[in-house]
C-alpha cells in the first residue's frame with residue numbers, strides 16, 4: 001500500500017535528505033556550460049506537493065538552480081497547446097538510447113528527432129513555438145506558463161547561464177543547422193537556439209519546481225478538480241514520454257529503479273510525478289555518467305521504495 005499520511009511522508013523526506021547530505025560520492029557538476037561548472041556540488045533538495053497543496057520540503061529547497069532540460073517539459077506543453085498533434089510531424093515519441101546531445105540518429109532518420117526531450121527534439125519543439133512568435137514573445141509565453149503552473153511570479157531566466165550556453169553551445173548549433181537543412185525546423189537556427197538556450201536557463205527552486213509539476217500529477221490540473229492547465233490526455237502523454245525518454249539513455253534504468261515519470265536536467269534537477277499522489281522535485285548538482293543527477297536519482301529511488309509510489313503498482 002502506498003503512503004499518504006503527511007507526517008510519515010515528512011519523516012521519509014527528512015530521512016532521505018539526511019542520507020543524501022551525508023553522501024560523499026556526489027557525481028560531477030556539468031562543465032560544458034561554463035556557468036554551471038561553478039555550482040557547489042554539496043547541495044541537495046527534495047520537495048513534494050500533495051493533492052491538497054501541502055508542501056513537504058527539506059534541504060536546499062529554497063535555493064534556485066538552472067532547470068536546463070526540465071524546461072523541455074514545459075516547452076512541450078506550450079507547443080502541444082499551440083499546434084496540437086501536428087507537432088508529431090516533426091518529432092517522434094520513441095526512446096533514443098543515445099546521449100541527450102547525440103546527432104547520430106538524425107541523418108538516418110531524415111532529420112526527425114526521436115523524441116521531444118533529447119536536445120534535437122527540444123530544439124524542434126521550440127521552433128514550433130516560434131512558428132507564430134518572435135523569440136522574445138515565445139520566451140515570455142514559456143516563462144508565463146511556468147509561473148502560472150507554479151503560482152509564483154518570482155521565477156526568471158538567469159541571463160548569465162543563457163549567455164554562457166550561447167557562447168559554448170556548438171553541438172546544439174550543429175543539431176539545429178542539420179535539422180534546418182532537413183526542414184524539421186523552419187526558423188533561422190540562431191533564433192531557435194537563442195530561444196532554446198534562454199528557456200533552458202530558467203532558474204527556480206525545488207519548491208517552485210514541485211509546484212510547477214502539479215499539472216502532471218493531477219491530470220492536467222493544478223490540484224484534483226482545480227484549475228485546468230492542459231487537457232488530461234495531454235498530461236498523460238507527457239507523463240508517458242517522461243517515463244520512456246525523460247532520462248535519455250538512462251530512461252530504462254530510471255523506470256526500473258523509480259517507476260515514476262521523470263525529467264532530468266544538467267543543472268541537477270529532476271521533476272518526477274506520482275500520479276494522483278504528488279509532484280516531486282529533487283535537486284543535487286553532481287551528475288552521473290549519462291548526465292542525470294547522481295544523488296537525485298538515488299533519492300527518488302529511495303522515495304519510491306519507502307512510499308510504494310509507482311505507476312506499475314496496483315495500489316500506488
Ligand code: DON
Nearest residue numbers: 068069100200264265266291
Ligand atoms: O542543450 C543543452 O545541452 C542544455 N541546455 C540542456 C541539456 C540537459 O539538461 C540534459 N539533461 N540532463
